[in-house]
Amino acid sequence: MRIALPGTWALLGTLLAGAAVAEEHEHAVIRTLVLPEQPEAAPQRIYVKGQVVTVLRFEQDLAPLRARLVGGEGRFEPVGVVGRKVVLEPRRDLAPEEGFSLLVTLSDAREVPFLLRPPGRREHGSADQQLNVYKDRDGYEAMASALVDSEKENKTLRAENERFRKEESSEDHALAALLTAESEAQTPFKGVEHFSGADDDAELEGTVYRGKGKAAVVFKVKNLHAVRSWSMKSVRLVGVADARERSIAVRSSAAVFEPGTSGVIGLVVDGSAFLDGETLTTLRLELYRQDGLLQAIVQLDPALLGK
Template identity: 55%
Template sequence: MLLVLVAAVASAQGRDGGNVRTLLLSESPDDATHRIYVKGQVVTVLQFEMPCDPTRTKLLGWEGRFEQVGILGRMVVLKPLRDLDPDEGIPLLVTLESGTEVPFLLRPLDPKGGRWPDQQVNVFKDRESYEAMSSALNDALKEKRALADQVERYRKEETSEDHALAALLVSGAVRQTPFRLSSQVSGKDEGASIDALLFRGRGKAAVVFKVLNLDPEQSWRMKTVRLVTESTGRDRALAFRATASSLTPGASGVIAIVVDKGAFVDEGKVTNLILEVYRHDGALQAYIPLAHQLAGK
């Protein structure tokens, strides 16, 4: 059985889409400078209601920190060469063709992992315009759907056998489960060290991740776990539990994942699965093939 653990940054964006938000410019002078959160090697796009003036749009002190700013009609494209230091703030002044000046301050992510980098920010001065109201409405609907999905997930987890098994595994009570250790793989990058234990069960398979945060400043968080069929890439359901939602620098934690044997069947045929773990910034942290034999006969 082939086992691979890729504990390295493979992409700055996970499979569930980028981080897009709406920014409505305030008329209050106290709120004149707006913060944009950026991350090294991740592109951030600011999109305005009207074209920008390239000659009067400036990023101060960008040399050695950013690629040259791109001005494409209504869009300003930013790409940091590296993560900004915690105390860094890079001023950006965008001037629209109308002469309106909009100041921003580019900031690094919160070291505690409280947010994701801005990948697209839709900026509106006219709060009453159709585009502004439509963008704000889309943000609200997206948040509502996310909350509804979360509530539904919690409801199902209350009575789920697989989630109960995952809770036992994450607590270290392996002997109280039907699982037996099958194999183990390990991986490490500059941000985390991960040991993955693969378990064989009767009609179920399980994976337990032991994560150690190696980053001296930033917390480690799991953004999402994705399970897909090897042959067709179709998503499959899984159950997981974690000892903590966030790991501070130097801290360790455990994530347990349980998969039912039905997930290994695709269009009536037995198939293998691929387990992908994405961390808080969207980077692919772990990639593990799961052979169908793990779920038993």
């Protein structure tokens, strides 16, 4: 839907009903798996995503002889065995409740089961892109691979801790938290326009705010799906002219909105984000949901920056 507003600025509020518009950046996910010692152990999970290739990379002396899906016929491209690698690619995303078995027969005659599942609430909602599979967790290659995993995890945790530290003292994040708590009277913002829309999964109501040297947007989200949770995967703020990504303060009333529940997402944009050199420019705010689909777009004009 397009909503034309009076004055010199305009808002574009769009809910993409079923349109598969993917987020531009997919996070690469490489993990280490060690085969269980007990044959009756539960199958290890592999997270897969529609039209994203997942590769299982085995040790040389475990090179797979064959691999087959159980119950996934027609849902995946033909499973490939290339050297010591097994290649998977779902034709479309798996539903939250779906899971398929992958049985891999190794060169030592063992048949190893894996469970294929959608990423769900996993970090970034990303598929596994490479899994390094080992039989001995104490072997050199397995330990080296696990060390790389640990270093990446520690780097991510350090970055998150630093982000949290900065957000604790950030005025914009404090304002976003007040908007999320529906305490706009305690902020310098004034609502200037509303928009709304719905698709099969969610109903959104949005408000655009003008502030002193800042702008803000608040989304009220109701999860309409019977069984699937809704969550915000990411938010991007880019210049319409230069596509350069800007920083934005984001707060959400909950990490996940369960079926039938509602929540609020507050976003605050500092006036400096509107600068392109010494010129003010229009910005585009993009809200992505948990499966990477673009849920809403809001166009923000510099006229939102009050005096």
